[in-house]
Amino acid sequence: MxxxxxxxxxxxxxxxxxxxxxxxxxxxxxxxFLSSRPDSQINEDFKQQLRSEILRRCQEMETSGGREGWGSFMDQFWKPFVLGGVTIGFAVWLIPLVLTEPSSIPVDSPELTESSSQKMMAQDEAVSPVVDGSLAIEETEDQAFDLADIDLPLGARDMAEGAVMGRGGGGGGGAAYNIMPPHPGPYGERINYEYEFDGDLPQLKEKISVYKKKSRTQGARLELRPEMIPNFGLVDMSQFGELSINSITLAEDKEKGYMILMNYDYPNISIHTNYEKWRPYYENCSGGSEENCQPKPLTEKDMLSDSELIRIANAFLKKYNIDTSFLGDPEIEKYWEQPHYQGPRPEYYPDEMTVVYPYLIDGQKIVDQWGNIQGARVSVHQRMKEVTNLHMTPLQLQSSQYPVSNSEDILTFARQGGNQGFSYVNPDKTITRKLGKPELQLTHIQKFSKGNLAAEYYVPALFFPIEKDTDTDGEERQHLQQQTHIVVPLVQDLMKKISDSE
Amino acid sequence: MHNESSLILDCQHGNRESFAPLYDMYAQKIYGFLFHKTLHRETAEDLTSETFLKALEKIETYNAQKASFSTWLFQIARNTVIDYFRTSRHTDDIDDIWDIDSGEDVLEKVDAKIAYKKIQHHLSVLSADQREILTMRFWQDMSYAEIAQALGKTESSVKMAACRGVKKLKKELFLFLFFPFLF
Structure with a gap:
């Protein structure tokens, strides 16, 4: 000191x-002054929990199309695209060099954790040498990967114990996304929700497949020869070792060109308009300065039909030979029609509409807890009638068979609110809501693992729709917790972990 | 090593996972900043969560030409803590715990009670700006350049405020040592 x-x-x-x-x-x-310094070191557990929560939110935002339209982003950020031109040349020059040695592709090992209750098989057996295609599933022996350390969505089961996480998503901006915070926050009324289910559960098998996404795309993580990396003559790159590419950004230097972003740590690909090359088409107004240019809001008659949107999206996928073999039939996302998205504005019709091609794993869709379907997302600009954005991820999976929970556990868990359930120790009030007939879908669960990479699982779950709650006049009651479904994963071990965490 | 501006752009282009390394860079700084304003671990954690989740949701509105990312993030943290005091105390003029009247039963929500008792008299005479800068420099060990960036000020103005704060504290300390009955 x-x-x-x-x-x-x-x-x-x-x-x-x-x-x-x-x-x-x-x-x-x-x-x-120094001696009176309080200990302000962040708690490492809290830090990691919040990081997991952030990653989970990222996933949900991407799934639910967390964009406010091209205007808000492009109006502010067109200038960096000028600089982008410089990096484009760099990236374009780099790629051929990188791709010259495909034989040096390392094979990734899955990130598995030891567990006394579930011994994993040898990693060599769990990973196939090379898996081709965008959807590849390899069967492994029973319980080949361990679910014991899966991070659960943060909820107020922790809160009831006093470990408060977040306060409802930070407020503001919530209308931009069709996701809702898992609870209204520690301030205000403390409401517990309980759920009633009177029906019968569907017939379930004794064992069921759980899927784990490989942490990195096979064949995407390429080795580099350091001397091949352009460095403006400033750095001796040969002094660096074990280099690989985490992400790449490429851009088409032509009219209506696109930018292509690929991330290998969290395998995904994005294609979006290279704004500088689309500027005249975006500037759909006459006169006035660029900053003041505000295209007139769309009206109902400007909206393209679903079939037209799908036609434009399909044409784009076809033109760029995008693999659709693991995708289901396209659906138009209608999040903007929901009352909480419309907000106080008179009427809102988005410039861009999103066509979602659901990911299919063994014929099953992946649905998040808010009812959003995960899939390849294609944005169609309604003024230009062009695709402005595509986002998709390859699904390269391992699958293992796990015993299915018994009916009693499933129902108990559903009544408590399922995966997202939480309860206050001393609530101000308790509201009971009814659950409808459940459907079997896959739910997406992330586990934060070493190396800052999230392990992702697709776990079979029953999705119980929450029935609308009406008062005696037939008016729908508003609840703070606006979720549409209760999600109950069907794997016993996972549920036990949830139960133990209470 | 991640480049901050490329991570931000990546995030704004839709690769939201790029926010995670940004979080890694700033988690301790933001938590420390909020802890020194609340002196309560759970509240600081709560506000840290809120700050980063707000930033994640609003990342598309961040404009690098207007302010550094650090300035933007600390501004969200500052607004969050002001909102917290406003919500919990129905008072507009409090932006950290040192502004709260020592006569109130504030210690119930203070973890660092010894630290609070030891210097509460002194820190409360400073302006919020001066307190912020001195705690960032002395307790968070941030450089003046970092503080300037976080607060969106010039380094010289930050140094000037720190010196003014120290001078004011010196005077206060002198009175406290020799005329403790005044406190």
């Missing part, structure tokens, strides 16, 4: 030499 106080003292004296005559008193004061 002495050293630090000396350093701080010198700083102050350098800035204000007139303080030098009070140097001794000043030093005493600084030492006092």
């Amino acid at each position: 002495k050293k630090q106080s000396q350093k701080l003292l010198q700083e102050l004296l350098e800035a204000h030499p007139e303080l030098r005559k009070q140097e001794t008193h000043l030093q005493t004061f600084i030492e006092d």
Whole structure:
């Protein structure tokens, strides 16, 4: 501390030499100040929990199309695209060099964790040498990967214990996404929800497949020869070792060109308009300065039909030979029609509509807890009648068979709110809501693992729709918790972990 | 090593997972900043969560030409803590715990009670700006350049505020040592 106080003292004296005559008193004061420093080191568990929550939100935002339209982004960020041109050349030059040695592709090992209850098989057996195609599933032996450490969605089961996480998504901007926070937050009324289910569960098998996404795309993580990396003559790249590409950005330098972004840590690909090359088409107004240019809002008659949107999206996929073998029939996302998205505005019709091609795993769709279907997402700009954005991820999976939970556990868990359930110890009130007939779908669960990579699982789950709650006049009651489904994963071990965490 | 601006752009282009390394860079700084304003671990964690989740949701509105990412993020943290005090105390003029009257039963929500008692008299005489800068420099060990960036000020103005704060504290400390009955 002495050293630090000396350093701080010198700083102050350098800035204000007139303080030098009070140097001794000043030093005493600084030492006092330092000695009273409270321990403000962030708790590592909290830090990792919040990181997992952030990654989960990222996933949900991407699934639910968390964009406010091209205007809000492009209006502010067109200038960096000028700089982007410089990087484009760099990237374009780099790629051929990188791709010259396909034989040096390393094979990734799955990120597995040891568990006393579930021994995993040898990693060599669990991973096939090379898996081709966008959807590849390899069967592994029973319980080949361990679910014991899956991070559960953060909810107020933790909150009831006092480990409060977040306060409802931070407020503001919520209308931009069709996701809702898992609870209304520690301030305000504390409401517990309970759920009733009177029906019968569907017939379930004794064992069921759980899928794990490989952490990195096979064949995508390429080795580099350091000397091949352009470095403006500034750095001796040969001094760096074990280099690989985490992500690449490419851009088409032509009219109506696209930018292509590929991420290999979290395998996904995005294609979106290279704004500089689309500027005249975006600027759909006449006169006035660019900053003030506000295209007129769309009206109902400007909206393209679903079939037209799908036609435009299909043509784009065909033109770029995009693999659709693991995708289901396209659906138009209608999130903007929901009342909480419309907000107080008179009427809102988005410039861009999203066509979602659901990912299919063994014929099953993946649905998040808010009812959003995960899939390849294609945005169609309604003014230009062109595709402006595509986002998709390859699904390269391992699958394992797990025993299915018994009916009693499933129902108990559903009544507690399922995967997203939480309860306050001393609630202000408790509301009971009814559940409808459940459907079997896959739910997406992430586990934060070492190396800052999230392990992703697709777990069979029953999705119980929450029935609309009406008062005696037939008016729908508004609930703080606006979720549409209760999600109950069907794997016993996972449910046990959830139960143990209570 | 991640490049901050490319991570931000990546995020704004829809690859939201790029926010995770940004979080890694700033988690301790933002938590420390909020802890020193609340002196309560759970509240600081709560506000840290809120700050980062707000930032994640609003990342598309961040404009690098207007302010550094650090300035933007700290501004969200500052607004969040002001909102917290406003919500929990129905008072507009409080932006950290040092502004709260020592006569109130504030210690119930203070983890660092010894630290609070030791210097509460002194820190409360400073302006919120001066307190912020001194705690960032002395307790969070941030450089003046980092503080300037976080607060969206010039380094010289931050140093000037720190010196003014120290001078004011020195005077206060002198009175406290020799005329403790005044406190």
